[in-house]
C-alpha cells in the first residue's frame with residue numbers, strides 16, 4: 001500500500017524582474033509504499049532536494065498533488081499541515097543547524113515529546129533513554145551542549161529527534177554527506193535497524209551511490225527536474241537502461257576500480273533549468289544521442305513490472 005503518492009508535481013522558481021522561471025521540478029510522479037526506502041539520486045541541480053522540501057512543505061508547490069495516507073497535503077494551509085509534521089520527519093545534511101546550540105541535549109530530546117504531548121516527565125525520561133539506546137548513544141551526553149559532540153554523535157541526536165514519535169515517513173536529505181566513511185556506514189546500518197523496528201519508509205536523497213545501494217529498495221534517477229529512470233535497487237545497479245544512469249554508475253565504479261580501464265564518464269555542462277533544451281534534456285551530453293533525441297522528449301517505457309525509463313533507445 002502506498003504511504004505517499006506524488007502526481008505531476010511541479011515547482012518553478014520565478015526570476016526577479018523577468019518572466020522566466022527556474023523549473024526545479026517539472027512533472028514528478030512517484031509512489032512511496034509503506035515500509036520502503038526510496039533512494040533519489042542525480043547531480044546537483046536535478047531537483048532532488050527541492051522534491052524533499054515540497055514533501056515536507058518547506059516550500060510551496062507550483063502544481064501537482066502530494067497524497068499522504070489518503071490526505072492531499074501539497075495544498076493544505078500550513079496550520080492544517082502541522083498535524084502531519086509528527087508523521088513526516090526529516091534528517092538534514094548538517095545537524096548543527098537542526099539543534100539549538102544553547103540547549104543541553106536532554107532538553108533538545110524532550111522537545112518532540114512535549115510538543116506532541118506524549119507522556120509525563122517521568123515517562124519522557126524513560127523514552128529519552130530508550131531513544132538514546134536506539135541510536136547507540138550513551139546517556140552521559142544528556143548533560144552536554146551540541147558543540148561538545150562529534151559530527152557523528154550530533155547526527156545521531158538529529159536521527160533520535162526524527163524517530164521520537166515513530167513517524168511512518170522520514171525524509172533523509174544527504175544525511176551522511178558531512179561524515180567520514182566509517183560514520184556513514186554506521187549511520188546506514190542504524191537507518192536499516194530503525195526501519196526494521198518501526199516499519200517506517202524513507203526517502204533517501206543522496207549523491208552517495210554506495211549509501212543508496214546499501215539502503216534502498218527502489219531507486220529514482222533524476223535529471224533537470226524530471227525522473228529519467230526508476231526501478232528496484234537491482235534494476236538500477238545491475239541493469240541500468242538510461243545513458244545518464246549508466247554514466248552516474250560509471251563514476252562510482254571508476255572510484256572503486258582504481259588502476260583499471262576507466263568507463264567513460266558523463267561530460268559536458270548541464271543545461272540551464274531556465275532555458276531547457278528541445279527534446280531529451282540529456283541530449284547535449286549523451287554518448288548515444290540520435291536525431292530524434294533533439295526533437296522530442298522521450299515517452300515512458302517499461303522495461304520490467306516496476307522498472308521504467310524515459311529514453312528513445314527503448315521506444
Ligand code: SF4
Pocket residue numbers: 242243244280281282283284286287288289290293298310311312313
Ligand atoms: Fe540519450 Fe536520446 Fe536516450 Fe536522451 S533519449 S538519453 S539523448 S539516447
